[in-house]
Amino acid sequence: MNSIDMMLQEAANDPAGTAPSAREEIRTWFRAAPVAAFPENGGACIRYKNLQVAVFNFSRRKEWYACQNLCPHKKQMALSRGLIGSAGDEPKVACPFHKRTFSLRSGGCLNAAEESISVFPVKVHDGYVYIGFRD
Amino acid sequence: MKRIIVVGNGMVGYKFCERLCDRAAGVQVIVYGEEPRPAYDRVHLSRFFGGAGAPDLQMAPASWYEEHGIRLHTGELVTEIDRAGKTIRTHSGLTERYDYLVLATGSSAFVPAIEGVERGGVFVYRTIEDLIQIRDYAAKVSRGAVMGGGLLGLEAAKALVDLGLETHVIEFAPRLMPRQIDDAGSRILAERLSQMGIGIHTGKNTRRIAGNGTLEALEFADGSRLGIEMLVISAGIRPRDELAKESGLEVHPRGGIVVNENLKTSDENIFAIGEAVSHNNMVYGLVAPGYEMADIVAAQIAGTASKTFQGFDMSTKLKMLGVDVGSFGDAFGDTPGSQPIVFENRRNGIYKRINISADGKHLLGGILIGDASQYGLLHQMAVGKMKLPSAPESLIVGGGETVGIGEVPDDAQICSCENITKGEVVNQIREKGARTIDEIKKNTKACTGCGGCAPMVTDILKVSLEGLGIRVKKTLCEHFDYTRQELYDIIRVKGVKDYETLLDTHGKGDGCEVCKPAVASLLASIWNEVILSQATIQDTNDRFLANIQRGGTYSVVPRVAGGEITPEKLIALGRIAREYNLYTKITGGQRIDLFGARVDQLPEIWEALIAEGFESGHAYGKALRTIKSCVGSTWCRYGVQDSVSFAIFIEERYKGLRAPHKIKGAVSGCIRECAEAQSKDFGLIATEKGWNIYVCGNGGSRPQHAKLLVADVDTETCVRLIDRFLMFYIRTADPLTRTATWLNKMEGGVEYLYDVIVNDSLGIGGQLEAEMKERIANYECEWKKVVETPALRGQFRHFANDDGQDDTLSFVEMRGQKCPADWDKK
Ligand code: SRM
Ligand SMILES: Cc1cc2nc3c(=O)[nH]c(=O)nc-3n(C[C@H](O)[C@H](O)[C@H](O)COP(=O)(O)OP(=O)(O)OC[C@H]3O[C@@H](n4cnc5c(N)ncnc54)[C@H](O)[C@@H]3O)c2cc1C
Ligand code: SF4
Ligand code: FES
Numbered sequence: 001m002n003s004i005d006m007m008l009q010e011a012a013n014d015p016a017g018t019a020p021s022a023r024e025e026i027r028t029w030f031r032a033a034p035v036a037a038f039p040e041n042g043g044a045c046i047r048y049k050n051l052q053v054a055v056f057n058f059s060r061r062k063e064w065y066a067c068q069n070l071c072p073h074k075k076q077m078a079l080s081r082g083l084i085g086s087a088g089d090e091p092k093v094a095c096p097f098h099k100r101t102f103s104l105r106s107g108g109c110l111n112a113a114e115e116s117i118s119v120f121p122v123k124v125h126d127g128y129v130y131i132g133f134r135d
Numbered sequence: 136m137k138r139i140i141v142v143g144n145g146m147v148g149y150k151f152c153e154r155l156c157d158r159a160a161g162v163q164v165i166v167y168g169e170e171p172r173p174a175y176d177r178v179h180l181s182r183f184f185g186g187a188g189a190p191d192l193q194m195a196p197a198s199w200y201e202e203h204g205i206r207l208h209t210g211e212l213v214t215e216i217d218r219a220g221k222t223i224r225t226h227s228g229l230t231e232r233y234d235y236l237v238l239a240t241g242s243s244a245f246v247p248a249i250e251g252v253e254r255g256g257v258f259v260y261r262t263i264e265d266l267i268q269i270r271d272y273a274a275k276v277s278r279g280a281v282m283g284g285g286l287l288g289l290e291a292a293k294a295l296v297d298l299g300l301e302t303h304v305i306e307f308a309p310r311l312m313p314r315q316i317d318d319a320g321s322r323i324l325a326e327r328l329s330q331m332g333i334g335i336h337t338g339k340n341t342r343r344i345a346g347n348g349t350l351e352a353l354e355f356a357d358g359s360r361l362g363i364e365m366l367v368i369s370a371g372i373r374p375r376d377e378l379a380k381e382s383g384l385e386v387h388p389r390g391g392i393v394v395n396e397n398l399k400t401s402d403e404n405i406f407a408i409g410e411a412v413s414h415n416n417m418v419y420g421l422v423a424p425g426y427e428m429a430d431i432v433a434a435q436i437a438g439t440a441s442k443t444f445q446g447f448d449m450s451t452k453l454k455m456l457g458v459d460v461g462s463f464g465d466a467f468g469d470t471p472g473s474q475p476i477v478f479e480n481r482r483n484g485i486y487k488r489i490n491i492s493a494d495g496k497h498l499l500g501g502i503l504i505g506d507a508s509q510y511g512l513l514h515q516m517a518v519g520k521m522k523l524p525s526a527p528e529s530l531i532v533g534g535g536e537t538v539g540i541g542e543v544p545d546d547a548q549i550c551s552c553e554n555i556t557k558g559e560v561v562n563q564i565r566e567k568g569a570r571t572i573d574e575i576k577k578n579t580k581a582c583t584g585c586g587g588c589a590p591m592v593t594d595i596l597k598v599s600l601e602g603l604g605i606r607v608k609k610t611l612c613e614h615f616d617y618t619r620q621e622l623y624d625i626i627r628v629k630g631v632k633d634y635e636t637l638l639d640t641h642g643k644g645d646g647c648e649v650c651k652p653a654v655a656s657l658l659a660s661i662w663n664e665v666i667l668s669q670a671t672i673q674d675t676n677d678r679f680l681a682n683i684q685r686g687g688t689y690s691v692v693p694r695v696a697g698g699e700i701t702p703e704k705l706i707a708l709g710r711i712a713r714e715y716n717l718y719t720k721i722t723g724g725q726r727i728d729l730f731g732a733r734v735d736q737l738p739e740i741w742e743a744l745i746a747e748g749f750e751s752g753h754a755y756g757k758a759l760r761t762i763k764s765c766v767g768s769t770w771c772r773y774g775v776q777d778s779v780s781f782a783i784f785i786e787e788r789y790k791g792l793r794a795p796h797k798i799k800g801a802v803s804g805c806i807r808e809c810a811e812a813q814s815k816d817f818g819l820i821a822t823e824k825g826w827n828i829y830v831c832g833n834g835g836s837r838p839q840h841a842k843l844l845v846a847d848v849d850t851e852t853c854v855r856l857i858d859r860f861l862m863f864y865i866r867t868a869d870p871l872t873r874t875a876t877w878l879n880k881m882e883g884g885v886e887y888l889y890d891v892i893v894n895d896s897l898g899i900g901g902q903l904e905a906e907m908k909e910r911i912a913n914y915e916c917e918w919k920k921v922v923e924t925p926a927l928r929g930q931f932r933h934f935a936n937d938d939g940q941d942d943t944l945s946f947v948e949m950r951g952q953k954c955p956a957d958w959d960k961k
Contacts, residue, residue: 074190078675081683083671085651101647113196
């Protein structure tokens, strides 16, 4: 994929607007899995090196999000199995264990004093989902 | 940059950091705390026994300090202050220079010098470490006592009761809570506590803590003796002023670092706040005055000082004892000329006293025992010097005039921990558009301290919303302006089959973790179609058709109707469990739970189970769980009906039925009731003539006996009435409401329910039966469907890009089986 192609795709698939500064440092666009591997309006977990990443196909909003799979609360590998939704306009995921909710944009915890989670940019190209990492 | 060192990372030390960050930029804050963890909520320490882990009690996670540029050293005791050189030194030898020093060293539990206090089995109740020791020790003994019948002592006593110990309270004074309540109040309190099984011993002077190696007894000055195995001392607090004293700061002869109204110590550059302080000869053992002090010092350092510390109201309400106790303002009527009004009902254990000013215009203070529901309001009336109604007795006797939250003036303080007035809460609602308690909490921090103001804030919210013409109804969440019952009708009448359609036509936004599972449950209740066709709106248990466990594995519970199982099936269960290395346990529902399956193993395990004739047990769903049975007339010499056959019939009939919450039933073969049918959502007890139907019982945290609906009905009538009962519940209950709570909230109670179900007063009996018939006809084993459908089966994998398993799962061995590793120890 050439870089113009890539930028077009980013514009189309990243209305979530991950902070540009964070985006510029992206070095790796990891080809994760075909679009069909991610249920509509739900998530699935992918492995990148040793990292577990939760990827959400928020088809209702025509948006994609990715964040760490580990819930900071009780350190459970569970966020990909959480329900997604919105609080106002903020897209969020709820941990299945104790329902801590986290913004999929900023990673901040919305309903408790929990540590933030890391979020990663996502783009879709030729039916494949790519996650951006800085290494 | 100014360097501020805070000594002590307790509740008040933390609050100081928070307040300073709100106000000042360009200061460097460094905190030294002796305890091994960041500040936690000591006020709600007892929640630790209720299952709250240390992280749940944290005031803020360690990352909060980092994000705010605060350097936090935990596990460091400050041992020296060099005032001339403006540096401090810790026990491990760290030194650091300060411009301002803030002492927030709190207090420690006072331990009187009684012979034997050093024995093993003697504890205090102050830190998480204390509680861990108490919990571990309590597991080995059965009789405990608390020395001290004050506020904290009674809380500790409740904790011992909850730990399953026979519990005694020893108080030196002739009555309980001598500083907060009067004789009459304390008599009633003592009676209530005795009814809860707590032994009350007042006027006891402990001479010796006796024992031989371990603790054996308390010996009193009057020659009596009480045999116990552990003791928690709660005889008051001692301000931790040792560091201040050694550094030559002025301390009070009775303890406490002496401060002026600016919270300055005798050293210009050193402040002291919280429980460590003595102000005007007073030590404040409550969190609210400490927070006020933190705020004042933060303002001074930030250069925005406006107020000074003027003493603080010591009103208190006892949390979580199971008996309401409140004491506010001038509780004893010490103000000259004050006139008490007293209401006492010994039968119900209620005592209320209010003290009225000599001119009859104001409330000075009072005591509430047994029913402190008006605590918040009366406290406000006293503090805010509000005008009294013409017949002030109506305030506590009820019936007459009452004062509503509407009449409380805007400047009245509602949340004393965070110092928030009624006006600010109203403003949040009127101007800032807050519509829920959570929003108010988030924006103002009200209710986040001791939580005592939550009922008042709820009232203010309700009244203010009504004032804005907003009808207050129990809508599902921000995405649906309908109640569950309204959505039930919409889905049914309009034939809505999926969540997205409902959201598009009747909701807004993108849904959330509240409305998705609630609507999923409605769709399942109404259409009884396989729920995995809409997997991503299900709670995780429903999404993977299994209960998620600690560590992220799942459990497998096949249905064993009525608890009856053949040896072949038992062997099959054992074989499959062994093959997949699953932990096995007999559940409280007369069946077998297989724990520890990885998500990718679930379909294979179920395939094996289904091949042996098992079906889903719906242990994961808000659905019919089990019908417990006793062995009944087939074997039991007392049985009058065949309870096992009937239980199996009932369980087969309603299996898979989805409802607002789980439903459980039981069938007992005779009046001896070995199946515990009276604790179930519906229970059947055999009689000579047929069956007695009991409904709306509950186990769980608030057990409730089921109520008799009808007696001596024949089998066919029995089934028809249960059809109607269950369907009526499914149609009308709020989400996550068990039948017991549903009935408790029902106007007219069980008589009304009897009218609807048995007399068919609404004329819907036939309809309810028909709807039930539809559901039963639509039943399909969800697991069978998954096992047979490759697309559904494909959803059960951990990684979407890799066939591997989750390698973070870890197990330990216990009694020859595997168990998940502990939460935080991974
Ligand atoms: C396995 C079992 C404990 C056991 O080892 O015996 C169990 C395990 C759980 N119970 Fe239970 N309950 C079990 C019998 C009971 C019983 C006893 C009974 O059914 O006779 C009760 C009291 C009776 C009642 O429900 O009224 C019971 C009252 C609860 C409650 C409180 C419900 C209430 O109305 O207050 C909860 C919490 C809830 O549902 O919100 C709960 C919730 C749970 C959960 C689902 C908690 C959770 O979300 O993880 C546990 C799931 C474990 C798992 O994954 O399998 N469990 N639970 C029992 C399974 C029975 C079965 O075969 O299906
Ligand atoms: C079980 C229990 C229930 C309570 N219930 C209520 C209630 O319902 N309502 C209410 O208002 N209050 C209640 N309180 C009281 C309330 O918890 C205290 O008022 C409050 O915690 C005081 O805060 P603080 O920061 O002054 O002291 P603390 O919370 O005691 O914190 C002081 C900290 O400083 C540390 N420290 C001391 N010396 C040093 C040193 N030299 N170097 C480093 N660190 C040091 C200590 O280890 C401690 O961590 C309760 C207390 C307990 C124990
Ligand atoms: S099985 Fe039930 S009682 Fe036991 S810990 Fe789990 S929820 Fe609590
Ligand atoms: S583990 Fe995620 S909320 Fe508790």
